[in-house]
Amino acid sequence: MLNKFINTLKSLLFINRYKMNINSRLKLIQSNIDNLEADLSSKLDITPRFSEDLTIQNICESITRLNSKIKDIEFILANVLNMVSLINPEAIGFNSQNHRKKIFKELTAAINFENIIETGTFLGDTTYWISQHSKLPIYTTETNNIYYCISKKRFLILNNQKLFISNLDSRKFLKQIFDANNILNRKVLIYLDSHWDQDLPLLDEINFICAKSVEFVVMIDDFKVPFDEGYGFDDYGGMNVFNLEYIKDCIIKFGLSVFFPALHSSSETGAKRGCVVLTNNPKFEQIILKKVPSLKKNF
Numbered sequence: 001m002l003n004k005f006i007n008t009l010k011s012l013l014f015i016n017r018y019k020m021n022i023n024s025r026l027k028l029i030q031s032n033i034d035n036l037e038a039d040l041s042s043k044l045d046i047t048p049r050f051s052e053d054l055t056i057q058n059i060c061e062s063i064t065r066l067n068s069k070i071k072d073i074e075f076i077l078a079n080v081l082n083m084v085s086l087i088n089p090e091a092i093g094f095n096s097q098n099h100r101k102k103i104f105k106e107l108t109a110a111i112n113f114e115n116i117i118e119t120g121t122f123l124g125d126t127t128y129w130i131s132q133h134s135k136l137p138i139y140t141t142e143t144n145n146i147y148y149c150i151s152k153k154r155f156l157i158l159n160n161q162k163l164f165i166s167n168l169d170s171r172k173f174l175k176q177i178f179d180a181n182n183i184l185n186r187k188v189l190i191y192l193d194s195h196w197d198q199d200l201p202l203l204d205e206i207n208f209i210c211a212k213s214v215e216f217v218v219m220i221d222d223f224k225v226p227f228d229e230g231y232g233f234d235d236y237g238g239m240n241v242f243n244l245e246y247i248k249d250c251i252i253k254f255g256l257s258v259f260f261p262a263l264h265s266s267s268e269t270g271a272k273r274g275c276v277v278l279t280n281n282p283k284f285e286q287i288i289l290k291k292v293p294s295l296k297k298n299f
Contacts, residue, residue, distance in 0.1 A: 093129025
């Protein structure tokens with residue numbers, strides 16, 4: 001019984017060291033990142049939770065939670081304090097894929113878009129790159145609280161009055177944007193990249209966009225490129241593979257034209273993730289065929 005009590009005391013001392021470590025990290029964040037602590041205060045809970053019946057198992061679980069919070073804080077420090085990646089916009093965005101960037105540039109040069117919408121901000125690299133190559137209003141959303149706070153903080157250095165970031169689920173975000181920002185009957189370029197883990201809003205996003213009275217070009221990240229296995233794509237198991245079969249019903253229902261990168265993956269740079277480009281506008285289809293050689297139509 002005495003040994004068990006001594007081990008419990010040792011574990012409590014171990015937790016106190018973690019608490020001291022966390023406090024020192026919080027002070028570092030507060031002294032280096034303006035008001036980031038206020039942005040995150042409601043999203044990062046670093047207080048250990050103990051049940052009334054203090055046991056070794058409860059202590060170990062609390063240590064695990066504290067470890068997780070430390071990693072969150074370290075992630076914030078690494079990505080917010082070190083903003084070097086934002087100094088050279090050509091080195092970031094679109095998975096650092098040069099041909100993907102070429103697709104974007106050719107599309108925006110060929111079609112007179114009026115708005116750009118992005119789902120899945122992540123750390124804001126692609127959003128930042130887009131803002132450097134377009135003067136259009138940009139609407140983006142990120143559901144992960146930590147990534148949202150990081151992106152929001154990074155965007156402050158841009159002082160871009162046409163860049164708007166949200167913390168909403170992509171489906172709610174799209175509804176809000178279409179309802180509140182006069183997007184209907186306008187030409188819109190939409191980049192869909194909010195898919196992750198078990199939440200796959202892609203089909204809901206496509207169906208919602210297609211049901212609206214809007215002329216669009218949609219680019220979807222992490223999509224399988226037929227006949228080129230060098231491009232990476234998302235596979236969540238079962239039928240949840242991001243390929244043509246996955247969105248076939250949407251393509252047929254809404255009469256979408258489908259395009260893929262014309263460049264072979266062996267010549268692409270960066271992460272070499274696949275993508276697909278969709279449009280509901282026959283005029284856009286003809287423009288892409290004539291003026292966007294970075295894409296090829298899927299027949």
